[in-house]
Amino acid sequence: MRKALKFVCALLSLLIALLVVSCIRTFLLTVSRSAAPTPCHRNESQGYITSEDAWPRFKKALQFRTVSNAPHVYNRKDLQEFVTFLLQSYPQVFQSPHVRRDIINEYSLLISVSGKNRSLTPYLLAAHLDVVPVVQEEWTHDGFGAEEEDDGSMVYARGAIDDKSNVIAQLEALSFLISKGIQPQRGFFLAFGHDEEVGGHDGAARIAEELWKRGIHDLDFVLDEGLTVLKDLFQGLPNNIAGIGVTEKGSLHLNLSVHSEGGHSSMPPKQTSIGILSAALAKLEANQHDIIFDEMTHNFVESISLDMPFPLNVVTSNLWLFKPLVARALAKGVSESMVRTTTAVTMFQGGLKPNVIPPTAWAVINHRIHPKQTIAEIIDRNRAVVNDKRVTITPLPGSYNAHPVSPHHPKKDRPYRLIRDTLLQIYPNVVTAPLPLVANTDTKHYLSFSKHVFRHNPIVLDVKTELHRIHGRDERLSKANLESAINFYYHLMMNADSDEHPDKSHSHSSEL
Structure with a gap:
């Protein structure tokens, strides 16, 4: 009895010690956090762009019916008119x-901006001109009005979200x-493909070929486009997640x-x-499929940990102790796709008549494959x-493996830090x-150009009320979101000139 009591006391002492160490560690991590970049404010005289002039151009861009229906099947007339509209709407850019501007394969647009310092490796910002179709009877607004x-x-x-907002x-x-007379130090490209929604083989793929030919x-x-700033993604996290x-x-x-013999239902x-x-x-x-807690998931949890309320901040910032608990929590709800290959039965077909044993039945399963598999x-x-030889499993065309995971350590990997810190300036x-x-983007056509390939759309979307509008009915965007996106790209262009923290590469004027 005494031995059992001693064991229980020792176990409790160990648990208390581990919890104390975890709390101390969380506190030290919190107080030693790096300072965030200086936010960009609307009243800056030189460093902030309002959306007043851009808003009419954006609305006009949305009225072009640049629909892609299938590979090589898209609205060529509206695509051509849309490209012409862009060339005419930004004379300062194209003059x-x-x-340098090039129309690629008739409808895609490649814009090359030369930098002062030719020794700096250029970067590429991608977006796309095409949109998915509209089922008008499902909308309460004109889909292209x-x-x-x-x-x-x-x-x-x-196209308000996906993806004309990024183009504009x-x-x-x-x-x-x-307009400010600035020529950047680092050159860059804007690449606007015209068939991203159906694979990008006529647009982004041809842009990639053109870049390769140029050396x-x-x-x-x-x-490229991708994840947004998400509101109310995780319960308990007070901040939006970018x-x-x-x-x-x-x-x-x-x-x-x-496949079976079939027959009459009276003799099954x-x-x-x-x-x-x-x-x-x-x-x-x-x-x-099994939970995979890889480096990307580890870095994700660490990124959000110190902003979680107590005691969740202690749990998430001490993965050395609570990793199994966190992994099980992530494998539930919206975060499940982050930690495993998902399985979804999407189609099922079988049976001919109520009184006939079907000779054939088939189904389709879609797996979204984790990068580790x-x-x-x-x-x-x-x-x-x-484990049944009677079931034939056959892969269908159009399948592909996950993309490589881009380096994303916030201190070691400058391109990731550049995008992260620019986002923090705007949000x-x-x-x-x-x-x-x-989802899928045109980045598959640019993977050979860089190991630093990222996907983000710098707008805020509410998970409950707005996320479903992408490719859905009543797609929409606020004027505030367009303004934030414009300023994100402007600050990114400025910050990309330097290897330093954004505060050192892009100064902000004092308040007026």
Whole structure:
């Protein structure tokens, strides 16, 4: 009895000591945090751009029906008119001696900005001109009408978020830079593909070919659309999260099929093709892929840890002790896709008539592949889980592995730090964090140019009320969001000239 009591007391003492150490460590990490960059304010005389002039141009851009329906199938007339509109709307940009513009493959636009210091490796900002179709009967606004709220604070149209806001914001930022008589030290490119929504093979892929032909084989970094500043992503975190996409998850479509003799329903076999297939699908859904707590997830948790309320800040900032607990928490809800390959049954077909045993049944499963896994590994695991030779598993066309994870240590990796600190200048109270992007972008065509490839859209979206509008009904963007995006790109262009902290590369005027 005494030995058991001593053991319990020793265990309690150890737990208390670990908790005390964790609390002390959390406190020390909190007080030693690096100072955030100086925020950019609306009343700066030289360093802030209002959206008043940009807003009409943005609304006009939204009215071009630049729809992509399938590979090589897009609205060529509106794309051509949209490119013409952009060339006419930014005369300061396209008449500058430091700017070269090329129309690639008829409808894509490549803008080259020469830098003063040719020894600095240029970077690339990407966006796309095309949009997904509109099912008008599902909308309460004209999908291409660019209709405003009564107070003029919001505009509704396809492409408002994805992705004409980035096209206009980048051009507005560059126009402002040129209007100030500034030629950047580091050159850069704006790359606007015209078929991103259907793979980018006629647009971004051809832009990449053009850069390669010019001898541009290395880019300092690539930044394309992607994660936004998310409001109310995690319960308990008081700040918005600015997710910086450091990779894209892969995608695998698998066809599962069963073939049997069929026959009359009055003489059924022990299992029909539907029953066999259903059992296989049930096994896959019941046996989800393992949790993967890799470096990216570790860095994500560390990034948000000190902004969490007590005691969550103690738990998340001491992964050496609480990692298993945090991993299980992340594997639930919206964060599940971050830590594992996901499984979704998306299609099912079987049966001909109510009284006929179906000879064939098939289903399609979509896996979003974690960067630590491959297509081959997922297929092998599925076959092992199903463990039924009657079920044929076949990969469908269009599958691809995850992108490489870009270096994203905030102290060691300058390109990531550059984007992070620029975001903090525009959104001083956000928490920046590396995350995987589950959607797909044109970055796949630029992966050979740089190991620093990022995906972010510098606007704020409410997870509950706005995130579903991307590719959905009543897509919209606020004037405040457009203004923030313009200033993000302008400050990024300024900050990219230096290897220093943004406060040293881009000074801010005193308040007026």
